[in-house]
Amino acid sequence: xxxxxxxxxxxxxxxxxxxxxxxxxxxxxxxxxxxxxxxxxxxxxxxxxxxxxxxxxxxxxxxxxxxxxxxxxxxxxxxxxxxxxxxxxxxxxxxxxxxxxxxxxxxxxxxxxxxxxxxxxxxxxxxxxxxxxxxxxxxxxxxxxxxxxxxxxxxxxxxxxxxxxxxxxxxxxxxxxxxxxxxxxxxxxxxxxxxxxxxxxxxxxxxxxxxxxxxxxxxxxxxxxxxxxxxxxxxxxxxxxxxxxxxxxxxxxxxxxxxxxxxxxxxxxxxxxxxxxxxxxxxxxxxxxxxxxxxxxxxxxxxxxxxxxxxxxxxxxxxxxxxxxxxxxxxxxxxxxxxxxxxxxxxxxxxxxxxxxxxxxxxxxxxxxxxxxxxxxxxxxxxxxxxxxxxxxxxxxxxxxxxxxxxxxxxxxxxxxxxxxxxxxxxxxxxxxxxxxxxxxxxxxxxxxxxxxxxxxxxxxxxxxxxxxxxxxxxxxxxxxxxxxxxxxxx
Amino acid sequence: xxxxxxxxxxxxxxxxxxxxxxxxxxxxxxxxxxxxxxxxxxxxxxxxxxxxxxxxxxxxxxxxxxxxxxxxxxxxxxxxxxxxxxxxxxxxxxxxx
Amino acid sequence: xxxxxxxxxxxxxxxxxxxxxxxxxxxxxxxxxxxxxxxxxxxxxxxxxxxxxxxxxxxxxxxxxxxxxxxxxxxxxxxxxxxxxxxxxxxxxxxxx
Amino acid sequence: xxxxxxxxxxxxxxxxxxxxxxxxxxxxxxxxxxxxxxxxxxxxxxxxxxxxxxxxxxxxxxxxxxxxxxxxxxxxxxxxxxxxxxxxxxxxxxxxxxxxxxxxxxxxxxxxxxxxxxxxxxxxxxxxxxxxxxxxxxxxxxxxxxxxxxxxxxxxxxxxxxxxxxxxxxxxxxxxxxxxxxxxxxxxxxxxxxxxxxxxxxxxxxxxxxxxxxxxxxxxxxxxxxxxxxxxxxxxxxxxxxxxxxxxxxxxxxxxxxxxxxxxxxxxxxxxxxxxxxxxxxxxxxxxxxxxxxxxxxxxxxxxxxxxxxx
Numbered sequence: 002x003x004x005x006x007x008x009x010x011x012x013x014x015x016x017x018x019x020x021x022x023x024x025x026x027x028x029x030x031x032x033x034x035x036x037x038x039x040x041x042x043x044x045x046x047x048x049x050x051x052x053x054x055x056x057x058x059x060x061x062x063x064x065x066x067x068x069x070x071x072x073x074x075x076x077x078x079x080x081x082x083x084x085x086x087x088x089x090x091x092x093x094x095x096x097x098x099x100x101x102x103x104x105x106x107x108x109x110x111x112x113x114x115x116x117x118x119x120x121x122x123x124x125x126x127x128x129x130x131x132x133x134x135x136x137x138x139x140x141x142x143x144x145x146x147x148x149x150x151x152x153x154x155x156x157x158x159x160x161x162x163x164x165x166x167x168x169x170x171x172x173x174x175x176x177x178x179x180x181x182x183x184x185x186x187x188x189x190x191x192x193x194x195x196x197x198x199x200x201x202x203x204x205x206x207x208x209x210x211x212x213x214x215x216x217x218x219x220x221x222x223x224x225x226x227x228x229x230x231x232x233x234x235x236x237x238x239x240x241x242x243x244x245x246x247x248x249x250x251x252x253x254x255x256x257x258x259x260x261x262x263x264x265x266x267x268x269x270x271x272x273x274x275x276x277x278x279x280x281x282x283x284x285x286x287x288x289x290x291x292x293x294x295x296x297x298x299x300x301x302x303x304x305x306x307x308x309x310x311x312x313x314x315x316x317x318x319x320x321x322x323x324x325x326x327x328x329x330x331x332x333x334x335x336x337x338x339x340x341x342x343x344x345x346x347x348x349x350x351x352x353x354x355x356x357x358x359x360x361x362x363x364x365x366x367x368x369x370x371x372x373x374x375x376x377x378x379x380x381x382x383x384x385x386x387x388x389x390x391x392x393x394x395x396x397x398x399x400x401x402x403x404x405x406x407x408x409x410x411x412x413x414x415x416x417x418x419x420x421x422x423x424x425x426x427x428x429x430x431x432x433x434x435x436x437x438x439x440x441x442x443x444x445x446x447x448x449x450x451x452x453x454x455x456x457x458x459x460x461x462x463x464x465x466x467x468x469x470x471x472x473x474x475x476x477x478x479x480x481x482x483x484x485x486x487x488x489x490x491x492x
Numbered sequence: 493x494x495x496x497x498x499x500x501x502x503x504x505x506x507x508x509x510x511x512x513x514x515x516x517x518x519x520x521x522x523x524x525x526x527x528x529x530x531x532x533x534x535x536x537x538x539x540x541x542x543x544x545x546x547x548x549x550x551x552x553x554x555x556x557x558x559x560x561x562x563x564x565x566x567x568x569x570x571x572x573x574x575x576x577x578x579x580x581x582x583x584x585x586x587x588x589x
Numbered sequence: 590x591x592x593x594x595x596x597x598x599x600x601x602x603x604x605x606x607x608x609x610x611x612x613x614x615x616x617x618x619x620x621x622x623x624x625x626x627x628x629x630x631x632x633x634x635x636x637x638x639x640x641x642x643x644x645x646x647x648x649x650x651x652x653x654x655x656x657x658x659x660x661x662x663x664x665x666x667x668x669x670x671x672x673x674x675x676x677x678x679x680x681x682x683x684x685x686x
Numbered sequence: 687x688x689x690x691x692x693x694x695x696x697x698x699x700x701x702x703x704x705x706x707x708x709x710x711x712x713x714x715x716x717x718x719x720x721x722x723x724x725x726x727x728x729x730x731x732x733x734x735x736x737x738x739x740x741x742x743x744x745x746x747x748x749x750x751x752x753x754x755x756x757x758x759x760x761x762x763x764x765x766x767x768x769x770x771x772x773x774x775x776x777x778x779x780x781x782x783x784x785x786x787x788x789x790x791x792x793x794x795x796x797x798x799x800x801x802x803x804x805x806x807x808x809x810x811x812x813x814x815x816x817x818x819x820x821x822x823x824x825x826x827x828x829x830x831x832x833x834x835x836x837x838x839x840x841x842x843x844x845x846x847x848x849x850x851x852x853x854x855x856x857x858x859x860x861x862x863x864x865x866x867x868x869x870x871x872x873x874x875x876x877x878x879x880x881x882x883x884x885x886x887x888x889x890x891x892x893x894x895x896x897x898x899x900x901x902x903x904x905x906x907x908x909x910x911x912x913x914x915x916x917x918x919x920x921x922x923x924x925x926x927x928x929x930x931x932x933x934x935x936x937x938x939x940x941x942x943x944x945x946x947x948x949x950x951x952x953x954x955x956x957x958x959x960x961x962x963x964x965x966x967x968x969x970x971x972x973x974x975x976x977x978x979x980x981x982x983x984x985x986x987x988x989x990x991x992x993x994x995x996x997x
Contacts, residue, residue, distance in 0.1 A: 012948075012958040015833075019840055020945055023938040026847055029931065066833045067951070067959035073644075073809050073830045113929065115858035119851035126844055133837060141648050145837045148655050149844060152662060156848035159666070162855065164673040171613065171666050172679050178620055178659060179607060185627050185652065186600065190795050192645060193634035196804025215795035219788070569880065576873035591689075592729060593796035595696040599703055601789025606707040608781045611771035614712055614757055618719055621750055622703050625726050628742075630796065632733040637803035641734045644806045647826035649738050651838045654904055654981075657745050657753075658845035661988035664757045665849045668991065671761055678771040 004076075007054055008064025011077040011136050014047050014087065018129035026122050030113035034106060037121040041095045044128065048084075048091035052487065055084045061491035063138075072197035076138035080491025082343055083135045086262060089347050090131045093254055093354050093470065098124060100358055100466040101247040116160050120247070126153040127251055134259035140188045140198040140271075143263055144181065147227065151177045154256045158244035169239035176226050176236045180260075183223030190216035191271075203271045217272050221264065221280070228260040230321065231291035234314045241313060242306035246361020249306070253313045254354035258346050261320055265342075268324070269492070281324035288321025289426040296433030300440065305360050305370035308437055309353070315430060316349045316396060319408070322423050326414040334417045336489055341410030343488040344477065348403030351474035352392040358467035359385040359392070363445070368456035377453035378445035384464035386445045391471035393438030395478075398431045403477025497549045504546030511539030525582050533575045537568050593633040599626025611678050613667045617660060624656045692732060699725045712761070716754045723747025736900035737823045740892070744908035745985075752915060753989055760864075818967030820898035827902070828970045832959045836948070839941040839977060842984040846937055850928050853992035859929035863990030868921035878920030885913040893978040897967065903940075903974045907981030914986045925986070928993045937987065940980030944973050 021040045025033035054062065061080040069075070079087065101124070105117040130153055133146035155174055159166050192198055194212040207213060222233075229237035241253050268277050295315025302308040323342030327335045362385040363378050364370035379386040395404035408427050415423040515535020522528045544564045551557040603623025610616050628649045635645035670676055702725060706718035723746045730739035773781070810822045810830065817829050827835045850862070869875035893906025917923035926933040947969050948959040955962040961969050 009952065009957060016945055016949070016958070019941070023840070023843060023942050023945075026843065027931065027934040027938045029929070029934065064957070066957075067829055067961075068956040069813075069830045073806055073813075075831055075833050113859065115851060115853060115855050119847060122847055123844075123851075126840075129840070139831075141651075142831075142834055142837070145651065145655065145834055145841065148659070149837060149841055152658070152841065152844040152848055155662065155666075156844070156851050159852060162669075162852070164670060164676075167666050167670040167673070167852075168676070168679050171663070171670065174659075174663055174666065175607070175616065175679075178663070179604075181659075182600075182604075182620075182623055182627055186630070186792060189627065189630045189634055189645070190792075190799075192631075192648075193637065193796070193799040193803070196806060210800075211798040212795040212800075215791045218791070566881075566884070569877065573873040573877040580872070590797065591692050591696050592733065594793050595699060595729075597789045597793035597796060598700050600792055601785045602700070602703050602707060604788060605781055605785040608785070609773050609778050610707070611773070612712075614754070614761055615707075615715065617757075618715055618754060619707060621719060621746075621754075622706060622722065625703075625722065625742075625746065628738075629726065629729065630792070632730060632735055632738060633796065634799070634803075635735065636733045637799065638805035638807055640805070640807040640811075642805040642807040643810050643822035643826050644831070646735045646738050647823045647831060648834075649735075650741050650823070650827065650902075650904055651834050653738075653741050653745050654838050655841055657750055657985075658841055658988065660750055661753055662845050662848055664753055665852050665991055668757060668760055669852050677761060 003063065004065045004070070005060070005063045007051075007062045008077070010047055010051055010054075011062060011064045011079055012066065014044075014051070014132045014136065015077075015129055017043060017047070018125045018132065022122050022125040022129065025125065026118075029118060031107040031109060031111070033118050033121040034102075037098055037125050038102075040125065041098055045091045045095055048088040051079055052084045052088050055079065055081060055490055056487055059490060071139065071199035071202055075142050076199060076201075077136040078138040078201075078491075079136055081487045081489055082262065082265070082492070084490075085343060085347060085488050086135045086258065087132060089350050090128065090135070090255055092473070093250070093350060094124065094128050096354065096466050096470050097247050097250055097358075100250075100463050103460045103463055104245070104247065119156060120160060123153045123157045124251075127157065127256070131255055131259055135262055138200050140191065140200065140203075142198075144185055144188060147184070147259065147263070148181060150256055150259055151181070151227075154248075154252050157248035158240060158252060160245050160248060163243070165239075166243050169236070169243045172236045173240040176229075176233070180223040180226035183219045183226070187216035187220030187223070190219075200266055200270050207271055207273045209273045209275050213272070214276065217267070217276060217280075220267055221284075224260045224264045224267070225287075228257040228264070228317060229314060230287055230317055231294055231314065232287075234291065234295070234317075237314055238307055238310040241357075242304070242310040246358050246364075249310075249357040249361070250354035253310065253357055254350040257313070257317060258350060261317075261346060269327070274328070277324075277328045281328040284321045284324045285326075285423060288318040288324075289423070291315060291318030291321070292426055292430040293318075293433070296430055296437065299437045300433060302437075303372060305364060305372055305375070305441060306357070308372065308441065309356050309360050312356070312396065312434070312437065313353055315434070316345075316353065319345050319349075319411070319427070319430065322411055322415070322427065325420060326411065326418055326423065330414065330418045334414050337410050337417070338414035339492060340488055341407050341414060344403060344410065345407035348395050348407055348474050348477050351470050351477070352395040352404060355388050355392040355467050355470035355474060356396075358463070358470065359388040362459060362463050362467060363389075365457050366455040366459050372441055372444055375441065375444040376447040380448070381453060381455045382459045382464060384461070384468050385459075386442070388464070388467040388471040389445070390438070390442050391468070391475050393434070393442070395471070395474040397434040397438060398427075401478040402475040403480075404474065406478045501546040501549060504542045508539045508542030508546065511535045511542065515539060526579060529575050529579060533571055536571055540564055540567055590633070592629060592636075596626045596629035596633060599623070599629065602626070613670075613677055613679065614664075617663050617667070620663075621656065621660060624652070628652055688732075695725065695729055695732065699729060712758045713755075716751060716758055719754065720747050720751040723751065737821070737896075737902065737905070740900060740905040741908075744905050744912070748912060749908055749985055749989065752912075756989065756991075816963065816966065817961065817970065818897075818964075819970060821896060821900065821902075823900075824897050824902060824970070828973065829959075829961065829966070832944075832948070836941065836944050836959070839944060839980065842981065842988075843937055843941060846984050846987045849988060850992055853994070857993045857996075859927055860993035861925055861927045861995045862987060862993050863918075863925060863995075865995050866919050866921045874920050875922075878916050878922050882913040882917055885909055885916075889913065889982070890978070893974060896974060897971060903977040903981055907978045908985055910978065910982035911985035911989070914982065915989055918986070918990070925990055933983070933987075936983040937980055940973075940977035943976035947973055 025036035105120040130149035137143040299311035326338035395402035398408035518531030606619030631645040635642040727743040889909035892901040896902030
C-alpha cells in the first residue's frame with residue numbers, strides 16, 4: 002500500500018497533543034490547563050476532517066513516517082475503524098476536559114499544585130497515546146504506544162494519592178507489564194519469522210506454523226490481560242472504581258479499547274484465517290462468560306462505582322462475541338457483525354464515560370456511593386441520575402440507543418450464521434444489565450422523608466457534560482446506517 | 493619479537509586469570525567480610541592489571557592502549573572506593589568485640 | 590541458538606518469579622529478569638542471518654529504556670504504598686477499607 | 687572453543703537469574719541482578735551487538751540496579767505480611783507448569799524459525815550513505831524508526847511526571863529524593879570529585895560517536911546521569927526543586943527538538959521526520975545532543991523519585 006495524501010494529518014494527530022504535553026509540563030501551572038483546553042478544538046477538528054475525508058474517499062489514509070516505507074520504516078494508517086475510534090477519543094477527551102475544569106483548575110496567579118498539573122498533562126498524554134494506538138501500523142510501534150497508555154492511565158488513576166489507589170494501580174501495573182512482555186515476545190517471534198512487524202505486510206505473509214501460533218497465543222493472552230477479559234479481569238474493578246471520576250471515565254471508556262483494536266488487527270489482519278477460525282469460538286466463550294459473570298457480580302455490588310466497574314467487565318465481553326460471527330461467515334453477515342462489534346466499542350465508550358462521570362457527581366454530592374442509601378440522589382443531582390439512566394439504556398440495548406444497534410447487529414449476525422447460542426447470551430446479558438441499572442435508578446429515584454442537602458454543591462456544568470455523553474451514546478442508534486459504513490472502510 | 497610478545501602476553505594474562513581465580517576462591521572461603529574484601533581487591537586490581545598489561549601489545553594503536561589503561565585505572569578507583577565504603581560500613585555496624 | 594534457549598529459560602524463570610514472589614520489590618526484580626530474557630530473544634533473532642540485523646537490536650534499545658521507566662514508576666508506587674500503609678505486598682486486605 | 691564459552695556463559699546467566707529469584711535477602715538479590723545484567727552484556731557482545739551491550743550494562747544493570755538498591759534501603763520491614771502472601775505449594779506448582787509451558791513454547795518457536803532468516807540488514811545499510819551516519823543502529827533509531835524513538839523519549843517525560851505526581855500534595859514544588867549529607871572527606875567524596883570530570887567526557891564521547899560507532903544518546907546519557915547521581919549522593923550537588931522551570935526544560939528539550947526537526951521536515955523535505963539530503967547528519971546530531979541532555983536529566987530524576995524536601 003502506498004502513502005496517501007492527507008497523511009500529514011495522522012502525524013499531526015500524534016504530534017499536537019505530545020507537543021502540548023511537553024510545553025504544558027515545562028511552562029507549568031495554569032498554562033498546562035490552558036494548553037490542554039486550547040488543543041481541544043484543533044484536535045476535534047482533525048478527527049472530524051479525517052472521518053469526513055474517509056467517508057468521501059472510501060479508502061484508508063496512510064502515512065510513511067520520514068518517507069521510509071515498511072518493512073524498514075513505520076506506517077501510520079487510518080482505516081474506518083481507526084477513524085471512528087479517533088473521533089470517539091477526541092469527543093470523550095473534550096468532554097472529560099470540560100468536566101474536569103471544576104476539579105482541576107488553577108486560579109490566575111495561584112501557585113502551581115500537583116494534581117492539576119498532572120491531570121492536564123496526562124490528559125494530553127493519554128490522548129496522544131490513544132491516537133498512536135489507533136493509528137499505529139507496526140506491532141512494535143504499537144507496543145510503545147501501549148506503554149505510553151499504561152503510564153498515563155496509571156498516573157491519572159493515582160491522582161488522589163490514596164493508599165487504596167496505589168495498591169489497585171500496582172496490581173493493574175503488574176497485569177499490564179506481564180501483558181506487555183507477552184505481547185513483546187510475540188513481536189520478536191513474528192519478526193524472526195517474517196522480517197517485518199508491519200501489519201499489512203505480515204497479513205500477506207502469515208503462515209500457520211509453530212512460531213506464528215506461539216506468537217499469536219502469547220500476544221492474545223497479553224492483550225486480554227491488558228483489557229481485563231474474564232478471567233483476567235481481577236485488576237479492573239478496584240483500579241477503575243478507585244480512580245477519580247474523570248480518570249475512571251477515560252480508563253473504562255477508552256483505554257481498554259486500545260488493546261481491543263490491536264487485538265482485532267492481530268486476528269483479522271495479521272493471522273491466517275485458519276487460525277482465526279480455531280480461536281474465535283474460544284474468545285467468544287470467554288466473552289460470554291465475562292458478560293454473565295460481570296453482570297451477576299455487578300448486580301450484587303453494594304457500591305455504585307464498583308457496580309459501574311463490573312459493568313465494564315461485562316460489556317467488554319460483548320466485544321468478543323463478534324469474533325466467531327465475523328470469522329467464516331458470509332460477507333454480508335460478517336459486515337453486520339463487524340459493524341456491531343465496532344459500534345459496541347464506541348457506544349460503550351460514551352455510555353461508560355457518562356456513567357462514571359455521573360456516579361462521580363452523585364458520590365461527591367452524597368458523600369458516599371453506597372447504593373442502598375442513594376435515596377434523594379435524583380433530587381440533588383437530577384441530570385446526573387438522568388445521564389446514568391440514559392447510559393444504562395444504551396448498555397442494556399434498549400432502542401433507539403447506540404447499544405441497541407450494536408447488540409441488534411450482533412444478534413442478527415448470530416441468527417443468520419446459525420450460531421443462535423450467542424444470541425441467547427446477548428439477550429441474557431441485556432436483562433441482567435437492566436437489573437443492575439434499575440437497581441441504582443430505583444434507589445436514586447426514591448424520595449426521602451427528611452429533606453436532603455448535598456454535602457458538596459453539585460456543579461451543573463459537570464452534570465451537563467455527563468448528560469451530553471449519555472445522549473451521544475443514545476443518539477448513536479439514530480445515525481443512518483450509512484454512517485456505520487465508515488467502520489467497514491479498509492477492513 | 494612476535495613470539496616474545498605472544499609469550500609475554502600469555503604469561504601476563506595467565507597470571508592475571510590466576511589472581512582472579514585466587515580472589516574468587518578467597519571470596520568464597522574466607523571467614524569474615526573484611527578479609528574477603530582484602531583478598532578480593534588485591535586479586536581484582538592486580539589480576540585486571542596483568543590482563544590489561546598482556547593485552548596492551550595487541551591493542552592496535554596508542555589510543556586504544558590508553559583506553560585499556562584508563563579502564564584499569566577506573567576499575568582501581570571504583571574498587572578502592574567501594575571497598576573503603578563497605579569496610580567503613582562494617583566497622584560502624586559491628587564494633588569489634 | 591544456545592542463547593535462544595537461554596532466553597526462553599530466562600523468560601520462564603522471570604515469569605515464575607513475577608507470579609509467585611510475594612514481595613513487590615522481588616516481583617519488580619523478576620520483571621527485569623524476564624525483560625532480559627525477552628530482549629535476548631531479539632538479539633538471537635538479529636543474529637540469525639549472515640549479517641547482524643540492526644533493526645531488532647535497535648528495538649531492544651528502545652525496549653530497555655521503556656523497561657527502565659516502568660521499573661522506576663513501579664518502585665515509586667511501591668515506596669509510596671509502603672510509606673502510607675507499611676505494606677510491601679498487594680495481598681487482599683483481611684479487613685474491608 | 688567459542689561454543690564452550692557460549693554454553694558456560696548461558697549457564698552462568700541462567701544460574702545467576704535463578705539465584706537472584708531464590709535468595710532470601712533483598713540486598714543480595716539486587717546484587718545478583720546487577721551481576722545478571724553484566725553477564726547479559728557479555729552475551730550481547732557475543733551476539734555482536736555492542737550498542738545493546740553498552741545499553742544493557744549502563745541502563746539495564748547499572749541504573750536499574752541503583753534504582754533497586756535505593757528501594758531496598760527504603761523498604762525495610764513488612765516481613766510478616768510477606769509470609770502471609772506467599773502462594774501455597776499447589777499454586778506454585780501450577781505457576782511453574784504454566785511458566786514452563788511458556789518457556790517451552792518459546793524455545794520450540796525459536797528453534798522452528800524459518801531458514802534462511804528474513805533480515806532487514808542489507809536494506810538498513812543501503813540507505814546509510816543518504817543519512818551520512820555509519821552506525822546502522824543509529825540509522826534505525828533516528829531515521830527508519832524515528833517515531834519509535836520519539837515516542838520512547840516522550841515515555842521518559844511521562845515517567846518523570848508520573849513519579850513526581852505520586853508525591854504528597856504538600857511536597858509539590860519541593861526537591862526530589864532523600865537528602866544526602868555533604869561528604870567533605872572519605873572515599874565517596876574523593877570518588878565524587880575525581881570521577882565526574884572523566885565520566886562526563888566519556889559520556890559525551892559515547893553519545894557523540896554513536897552516529898558512526900557503537901554508542902549514542904541513551905548510553906551516553908546514562909553515563910552522564912550516573913555522574914550526576916554520584917555527585918548527588920555525595921552531597922556535592924543539590925538537585926533543583928521540581929518547580930524549577932530550567933529542570934523541566936532540560937527534561938523536555940530532547941523530545942521538543944526531535945519534534946521540531948520532524949516538523950521542519952514538512953517544510954524542507956518530504957514530510958515529518960524526513961531529512962533533506964546533505965543535512966541529515968547535522969540534524970541527527972542536533973537531536974542526539976538534545977536527547978542526551980534529556981535522557982540524563984530524566985534518569986537522574988527517576989532515580990531520585992518524587993519531591994520530598996522543602997526547597
